Amino acid sequence: MSTLPLALEPLALRRAVLLNLASSVGETGLRFLLGLVLARLLLPAELGLFALAMAIYSVAQWLRDAGLSTYLQREPVLTPERLSAVLGLMGGTTLLTTAGLWALAEPLSAALGQPGLAGLLQVLAAVLPVSAFGSVMAALQLRMLAAGPIARVSLLGLAVQGGVSVLACRHGAGALGLAWAQLAAALACGAAYATLRPAGWAWRPGLAGATGVMSFSLAALLPNALTFLNGVLPDLLLGRLGGAHALGLYGRALSTVGLLQVVAARALSFGSLPVLSQRHAQGQALAPALGHAAAVLTGIGWPLLALTVAYREPLVLALYGAAWREAASAVPPLALAAALALLCQQLGPALAAVGRPALAAGPVAVTLGARVVLALWWFDGSVASFAWALGGAAVLVLPLQLALGARHGGPSPRALLSAVSGSAVAAGVVVLVPLTVAPLAWIAVLRATRHPLLPELDQLSRRFMTSRK
Numbered sequence: 001m002s003t004l005p006l007a008l009e010p011l012a013l014r015r016a017v018l019l020n021l022a023s024s025v026g027e028t029g030l031r032f033l034l035g036l037v038l039a040r041l042l043l044p045a046e047l048g049l050f051a052l053a054m055a056i057y058s059v060a061q062w063l064r065d066a067g068l069s070t071y072l073q074r075e076p077v078l079t080p081e082r083l084s085a086v087l088g089l090m091g092g093t094t095l096l097t098t099a100g101l102w103a104l105a106e107p108l109s110a111a112l113g114q115p116g117l118a119g120l121l122q123v124l125a126a127v128l129p130v131s132a133f134g135s136v137m138a139a140l141q142l143r144m145l146a147a148g149p150i151a152r153v154s155l156l157g158l159a160v161q162g163g164v165s166v167l168a169c170r171h172g173a174g175a176l177g178l179a180w181a182q183l184a185a186a187l188a189c190g191a192a193y194a195t196l197r198p199a200g201w202a203w204r205p206g207l208a209g210a211t212g213v214m215s216f217s218l219a220a221l222l223p224n225a226l227t228f229l230n231g232v233l234p235d236l237l238l239g240r241l242g243g244a245h246a247l248g249l250y251g252r253a254l255s256t257v258g259l260l261q262v263v264a265a266r267a268l269s270f271g272s273l274p275v276l277s278q279r280h281a282q283g284q285a286l287a288p289a290l291g292h293a294a295a296v297l298t299g300i301g302w303p304l305l306a307l308t309v310a311y312r313e314p315l316v317l318a319l320y321g322a323a324w325r326e327a328a329s330a331v332p333p334l335a336l337a338a339a340l341a342l343l344c345q346q347l348g349p350a351l352a353a354v355g356r357p358a359l360a361a362g363p364v365a366v367t368l369g370a371r372v373v374l375a376l377w378w379f380d381g382s383v384a385s386f387a388w389a390l391g392g393a394a395v396l397v398l399p400l401q402l403a404l405g406a407r408h409g410g411p412s413p414r415a416l417l418s419a420v421s422g423s424a425v426a427a428g429v430v431v432l433v434p435l436t437v438a439p440l441a442w443i444a445v446l447r448a449t450r451h452p453l454l455p456e457l458d459q460l461s462r463r464f465m466t467s468r469k
Contacts, residue, residue, distance in 0.1 A: 044248030053120035055235035079454030137193035161185035183315030253330035298423035299453035329384035
């Protein structure tokens, strides 16, 4: 019987991370350019309405996946029977969520006071069954650290999404054009993933062995639910409190913050769950790996976030135009939240790797509650007040995240803060020097503090020079 075990070599991981880093830079740049074009084709209210629709769609997407993608990445030995059970369960959840989203489109539109929302949700409901197969295949590719195929499929989907979005919006489709672009991209990615199925495996949905699959997915259900709700809460809450215009401004502020640091978080977290799962299965300590990952993530992310805050207003004006000036006021608190998130980026995967995924629900629940309470308390109609509520929630939950990580195999709070001290120094230095010499100052601080990121940069530089010969 064929199986797909977790057998990840350090060299393969390094190559995959570097390849994913390169592709993330390219993809993030293309998404950014697409955002610039759409910001000039659509009004803030139109982009805000689509963001609200995508927040609701994300909840439905989580319900469809129900922890099954996480199971595929984490299961030590994946057999055809277990994959068949995943496919059977995925088929059932897809049918329920698609029908549910379609049926709730009109009621949600009325409840949120957004008449145009129903049409967007009905189009996005059609994306759920189309993207289900791609979700399974993406998890399998990530399990094998297949960075190349993942990057190619992702770029294909982005190209299709961008082309359809721009074409539809230029012809007056508005936010609905963005929804149709999501459907087109899901179709393209599904077709591409169909060529990557593991050879010799029969893809027949079934329920044999579903109990074992569900035992893990149900354990991960609560933290995953809270994580998804936590992710979409700002859009849902601000859409209700401030309307589509405020939500559009928030989206541009969030894009400005994520513009520089998203590459680091996404690329350097690539394959973290299967790698940590293998490390735990082999009896190795997770603390050194988690401390190193936090140092590397903050070594790149914190200086970039500091520069984003320092140059926020000219950055927003140059990128999006004068109509989006108010978005600059929301950048500092969103950058604070992003900086703290990088400290605990690996907490969820680490808890899943040690077989305790449900514990991740605690910090997420605290964050969720703090966001709601602070938003209702502080919101005064401005997007900045709402953003400070999110930043305050990130500060409140940090001690719980640090304590939970230390209790279950991660580094102690003192060790973690020591690991990222060089990152904090680098973030302070780059905003004190002229922007033209900030990269040199960053490298100088890394060398002076013997930052763990430095060997990674040296390795990347050697690979780049080798590839040019």
